[in-house]
Amino acid sequence: MxxxxxxxxxxxxxxxxxxxxxxxxxxxxxxxxxxxxxxxxxxxxxxxSEIAIYTLQEEVPLREVFKAIKTKENGGKTSVSPKDSKEALEEYFFEVLPNYDEDRVYASDIKKVLQWYNLLQENGKLNNEESEATEVSTEEEQQA
Structure with a gap:
């Protein structure tokens, strides 16, 4: 998926x-x-697939943010709750995406990203993400 x-x-x-x-x-x-x-x-x-997070250089697709969270959490749920304080959420997000734009990414956006990540993780929707990406890259290599 x-x-x-x-x-x-x-x-x-x-x-x-x-x-x-x-x-x-x-x-x-x-x-x-x-x-x-x-x-x-x-x-x-x-x-x-069309949502991105503002950084100081560019916009990072949500898929990449989810991959960074998954890497940080070793494939598990987030270590912070979306209901934690604004400071805790921002500190966690800096660990995941160090160059995110603080002025354009609000605490409510971070909460939503963490809720979405946890929901997708619970439903196993993130596990298939990596296998699909590798399938696409191998198909592209075979066509070349």
């Missing part, structure tokens, strides 16, 4: 996996409780 089919829907808790497209929107499955919901085209939806 790649982040291409993982959605964040404004006004809805957690993350959703895109299941199927309909004429008026799409059907998504919640990663929190497994319930299916229909989402209209007017809803504010973000694909995790």
């Amino acid at each position: 790649s982040l291409e089919k993982i959605l964040s829907i404004s006004g809805k808790p957690g993350l959703y996996e895109l299941h199927t497209q309909t004429r008026t929107g799409f059907v998504a499955v919640s990663l929190l409780d497994g319930k299916r919901i229909t989402v209209g085209l007017r809803s504010n939806v973000s694909l995790l």
Whole structure:
């Protein structure tokens, strides 16, 4: 599973996996409780694959941030809770992404990234991420 089919829907808790497209929107499955919901085209939806974190030099894709967290935590859940203090969250994020832009990345953004990481980790969605990346690179090497 790649982040291409993982959605964040404004006004809805957690993350959703895109299941199927309909004429008026799409059907998504919640990663929190497994319930299916229909989402209209007017809803504010973000694909995790298109989200990036501001750094002092460039924008880092969320996939890379998740990889850095996974490396730091040895594949487990985050050592800080998204409910910890602002200072604790910022200190943790500096360890993960040392050059993130403090002025443009808020504590609420860090909380959301950590919640998403933990939810994806619980559902085993991050384990497949690395194998898909290696499959793509080997396919590219074979075509060359």
